[in-house]
Structure formats: structure tokens, C-alpha cells
Amino acid sequence: MNDQMVRGRRQSIHFLALFILGAILAGVAELPYGGWIQIPILSAIWWWLNRENQNSVKHLFASGLIFGLGYFVIGLWWIYISLHDVGGMNAALSCMAVFLLSAYMALYFGLATLPLTLFHKTRYVGFFLASSWVVMEYLRGYIFTGFPWMGLAESQVNGPFAVIAPYFGGLACTFLLVFISWQILQLKKDTLASTSSLILVIALTVLSSLWSFTKPIGDPIRVELIQGNFAQSMIFKPEGILKQIEFYFAAMSKSKAELIIAPETAFPWPESNLPSGTLETLQNHVDQQGNNLLFGVIGRHVNPKMGREFSNRALGLSPSNPPYLYDKNHLVPFGEFIPPGFRWFVNAFSVPLSDFARGGEDQENFLIQRPNQEPIFAAITICYEDVFGGELASRIRNSSTPTNILINLTNLAWFGESQASSQQLRLSQLRSLETGLPALRATNTGITSVLDSNGKVLTSLPEFTQASLITQVQAYTGKTPYVRWGDLPILSLSCILLIWGLIRYRRF
The missing domain is CATH 3.60.110.10 (Carbon-nitrogen hydrolase)
Structure with a gap:
């Protein structure tokens, strides 16, 4: 078996694993503790995306797209019922409509994963990945009137970061979910920094639960x-x-x-x-x-x-x-x-x-x-x-x-x-x-x-x-603070972090 065939086989396994992990991520959201279970699954996804740091932007985008496709096909399959069972649309056309919508949604996941290539040489990649995810989720809920259904945030109503929502909204829950799942992945590589990050976030969530605004x-x-x-x-x-x-x-x-x-x-x-x-x-x-x-x-x-x-x-x-x-x-x-x-x-x-x-x-x-x-x-x-x-x-x-x-x-x-x-x-x-x-x-x-x-x-x-x-x-x-400020604080933080990351990227 020549090198090209070996690479092709490895790539197929890579894409298949990401599709399956995306589907599992969508499926566990339906479980009572799905918000907790999604953290190790995201860590596994980041590992599969980042296991070859020299991956091209094109390959990484395709990997994120495949992961998102698995996630949304499972999460949005019920649209088929409205199109085919209720609407009477042809079965093939109904399947195609679900696939195309899922593929469009997955584009945002593909774009959100790009910091893994652009910033992989810095220890701050977890911040940049979380920020990119927040910005893409916001755009997904805005462009073409928006369709933010099946975001990571809603799984956190049964997860550890629900207490952040009154302060900075669902996008802040998404930020912490992505960031923590990355830090767990980095525990072996950078134990001190990752452990400190985990302790800081745990302390933040505990303190956040002490106040009520209504x-x-x-x-x-x-x-x-x-x-x-x-x-x-x-x-x-x-x-x-x-x-x-x-x-x-x-x-x-x-x-x-x-x-x-x-x-x-x-x-x-x-x-x-x-x-x-x-x-x-x-x-x-x-x-x-x-x-x-x-x-x-x-x-x-x-x-x-x-x-x-x-x-x-x-x-x-x-x-x-x-x-x-x-x-x-x-x-x-x-x-x-x-x-x-x-x-x-x-x-x-x-x-x-x-x-x-x-x-x-x-x-x-x-x-x-x-x-x-x-x-x-x-x-x-x-x-x-x-x-x-x-x-x-x-x-x-x-x-x-x-x-x-x-x-x-x-x-x-x-x-x-x-x-x-x-x-x-x-x-x-x-x-x-x-x-x-x-x-x-x-x-x-x-x-x-x-x-x-x-x-x-x-x-x-x-x-x-x-x-x-x-x-x-x-x-x-x-x-609540979120009612008073909306998404502005978390979006501002995410954009500032991404701009800082791009400045570092151009400098080095």
C-alpha cells in the first residue's frame, strides 16, 4: 500500500470519527446531564481536529464542517417530518433539504475551528477557540434572519455553566464550555496552566451562583x-x-x-x-x-x-x-x-x-x-x-x-x-x-x-x-445583567481576544 493510499485511509477515518463525535454530541444534549457529558466529548473533538498541528486551513475547515454535519443532521432530522410526513414533499427532496440546512449550519462550525491552525503555537489557543465559537454562533443567529437552534448553550441548562447565563447570556455559557473542554485536553501537556484555568472557572461559577437579580x-x-x-x-x-x-x-x-x-x-x-x-x-x-x-x-x-x-x-x-x-x-x-x-x-x-x-x-x-x-x-x-x-x-x-x-x-x-x-x-x-x-x-x-x-x-x-x-x-x-447589557460584553471580549490573537499571529 503506497503512501497516498495510507494518507487517504487515515483521512477517511479522521472524517468519520468527527462525524460520529458530532452526532454523539447532539445526541447527549437530550440526556438529563447532557451539558456535563458534552465537555469530554468536545475535548475528544478538539483532539481529533488538532492531532496534526500542521494541518492546512482548508483541511481543518473541512474537518470542522464534517463534525458540524454530524451534529446538525442528528439534531435537526425532525425537519424531515414537517416536509415529508406533514407537508407531503418528496422523500428525496425532504432529505436533501435537511442535509443542505445542516451543511449550511455546519459552515459556522468549520469557521469556528480555524484558530486551531492559526494560533496552535500559542498557549492561549483555548481563549481564541472559545472566542471564535462565540462569534460564529452569534452570526449563525443573525445572518439570513438567523437560525441559532441547537447551539451548545441550551445544553447548559442541565450543565455546569447555567449560572453564567443571567450575567452574560447563552453565548457566555458557550465560551466557557468550549474553553474548559480545551483545557481538559491540555492537562497533560501544560498541567499548571490548565489546572489553574479549571480552578478559576470553577470559582467563577460558584461565585456567580451567590447572587440573584430578580x-x-x-x-x-x-x-x-x-x-x-x-x-x-x-x-x-x-x-x-x-x-x-x-x-x-x-x-x-x-x-x-x-x-x-x-x-x-x-x-x-x-x-x-x-x-x-x-x-x-x-x-x-x-x-x-x-x-x-x-x-x-x-x-x-x-x-x-x-x-x-x-x-x-x-x-x-x-x-x-x-x-x-x-x-x-x-x-x-x-x-x-x-x-x-x-x-x-x-x-x-x-x-x-x-x-x-x-x-x-x-x-x-x-x-x-x-x-x-x-x-x-x-x-x-x-x-x-x-x-x-x-x-x-x-x-x-x-x-x-x-x-x-x-x-x-x-x-x-x-x-x-x-x-x-x-x-x-x-x-x-x-x-x-x-x-x-x-x-x-x-x-x-x-x-x-x-x-x-x-x-x-x-x-x-x-x-x-x-x-x-x-x-x-x-x-x-x-x-438581570444580561437583560441590561445583552450580548455586548461577551461579544466585545471575544472580538478583543481574536484581534489580539491576529496581532500575535502576524507578529510571529
Whole structure:
């Protein structure tokens, strides 16, 4: 066997190992202690990437890309369900769509690993690698409207770095996860420096857990979260739409809770065309009972510039107040708006897709009235919006009213029996950690749940059951450092470290 064949075989083993490690990294995120388990797996990945320090930039980028491909193909496979099982798209085209999206996401992983080649001669490569990862994750959540799903940060809701989130957000958790996994790899090579780094980070996380920036306000509020468990295919048929509307209408009308929440598009029909008297009856109910309703509906939101007439809306009703309207701001590409030039892709579906208008960035919080107590205010997100921690922090920071609780309305029926619901639950947990606020998640098929101000799941409903979650939740007041500053501190630190690294690289 000649040298070229040997090198080719070694390279194939190298790429295969990275693909498998990427897939394992995605898989363990679903485990209760996945945030801890990911640390040694990342250390193994860095070893495979760095085992030949003289690798070219091109080879290292390809290695990071393969690792990312394994990670995202496993983490995002549920998109196939929405395209093929629900949308009726050809199986081959559905697989190709998942592969291409995963490959695009993996590009950022490939770019994030480049410091291993550029800075491998310095002992500070761990700082540069972590900084590069933070910058790439930020860009992944921003470019082309962003898709930061399956970041390393959300695994840390069950990991050691969750306590950092209230200070500097999920990206800071990512920084520490990458940095520590590198230092573990370097323990044998540079024992003193790596051990000192580990001790310093442990001390930092312990100290961070000593402070809290939000505090309880008022008495706990009685809530009911309604989970209808309607298949997505039902809303493509008039009889299915009517059945769903009737269920949620009946459930909300008989509830005695102070706050009643139904999920995204609980009424999957334009509010102006709902059965006669639907909204009037619900308003009379809250006026008589003194409770508050929040539910999803198709809203009328004319956008003359884009020619879009409807919106994905959360409609709130409370006693003696005009209806509260929140129109989803961060829309899902292809699911809620069609990017220019991709009409052909949407035409491959056998179901109609929406092209919604976008709500404003400065929409106010939902006022929840309470007899003989001061009102509380809720920041509303609809489904995909709780992926974007920086946007939620900005809304809370700039709101003219305080924010005491987070509410997310979601419908994940598109994705069947997959890990999509548990992934989004972790994202909601991260949002609670970052803001120091409890959260209510009302979903159609799951996971309907209540989170405390530390992101812990207090109670939840089983998936794919038709039921209501009736409980109490304690509202909080105050702002965490992350709400006040957003991603600016960790991004600034990361950029400064990378600039310093490039200056050193050019000098030497």
C-alpha cells in the first residue's frame, strides 16, 4: 500500500470519527446531564481536529464542517417530518433539504475551528477557540434572519455553566464550555496552566451562583395552560379547523383560573372570520369572572409594502380593557414567510403555507389584571421567537412597563414525535435563566410546562395528550445583567481576544 493510499485511509477515518463525535454530541444534549457529558466529548473533538498541528486551513475547515454535519443532521432530522410526513414533499427532496440546512449550519462550525491552525503555537489557543465559537454562533443567529437552534448553550441548562447565563447570556455559557473542554485536553501537556484555568472557572461559577437579580412580586397567580393535541393536518380541512376552535373555546369559557392560555393558532382562522360571537362571548366571560385570556389566532395585519394581509397573533382579553394584540416579529423562513426566489420550494408542498406580515419590535407586554393586587406584565413570544435571547432581552430592556413573567405560545405538531419539543423546552429554560423570570409554555402537542426563574421545570404535561395544566406560578420583578447589557460584553471580549490573537499571529 503506497503512501497516498495510507494518507487517504487515515483521512477517511479522521472524517468519520468527527462525524460520529458530532452526532454523539447532539445526541447527549437530550440526556438529563447532557451539558456535563458534552465537555469530554468536545475535548475528544478538539483532539481529533488538532492531532496534526500542521494541518492546512482548508483541511481543518473541512474537518470542522464534517463534525458540524454530524451534529446538525442528528439534531435537526425532525425537519424531515414537517416536509415529508406533514407537508407531503418528496422523500428525496425532504432529505436533501435537511442535509443542505445542516451543511449550511455546519459552515459556522468549520469557521469556528480555524484558530486551531492559526494560533496552535500559542498557549492561549483555548481563549481564541472559545472566542471564535462565540462569534460564529452569534452570526449563525443573525445572518439570513438567523437560525441559532441547537447551539451548545441550551445544553447548559442541565450543565455546569447555567449560572453564567443571567450575567452574560447563552453565548457566555458557550465560551466557557468550549474553553474548559480545551483545557481538559491540555492537562497533560501544560498541567499548571490548565489546572489553574479549571480552578478559576470553577470559582467563577460558584461565585456567580451567590447572587440573584430578580425577586418575587405579589401572590402566586393561578394559571391554566390548555394543550389540545390536534394533528397539524386537521387545520387544512374546514371540519378540523372548526373542531379545534370549538375545543379551545369551550376550555377557555369554563376555566376559573386567573390566567388562561391556549397555544399558538389555537384558533387557526382569521379572527374577523371566526364563528359569530366567539370573541364577544370570551370577552363577556373575562368581564364576569375577572380572569385573563391569551390565545393564538390568525390576525389581520395589512402590510402594504409586502402585500401581506395576515399575521401570527397572540390575542389577550382582560376585564374592561381593549384586546391585547401581539403579532409575531421573528418569522420562520418558509413556514411563515417565503424568502425571495424560493417560491418553487414552497410549491413542492401539498399543503398551503402562510406568508405573514411581521409585527413590530417594540410591542408592549400583556397586562394581567388581578383583584386587590398590583397587575403583572408578561413578555409574549410565539414559538420560534424564544430561540433569540438577545431579542427578548432587548424587548424587556426597552419596554415601557416592567416584565414579571415570560409566556410562550407554541405549536410543534409539524414535527411529530421527535426531539423538537424537548429542544425548544431547553431554549425556554435558557431564556428564563438569562432574564431571571419564570415562564409559561402553552403548546398544542407538548411540552406544555411551567418554569421557575432559574429555568427549572416545575411541572409539565405529557406530550400528545389532550389536557390542561392547572397550577400556580410566582411572578418576579427586576432585571438581570444580561437583560441590561445583552450580548455586548461577551461579544466585545471575544472580538478583543481574536484581534489580539491576529496581532500575535502576524507578529510571529
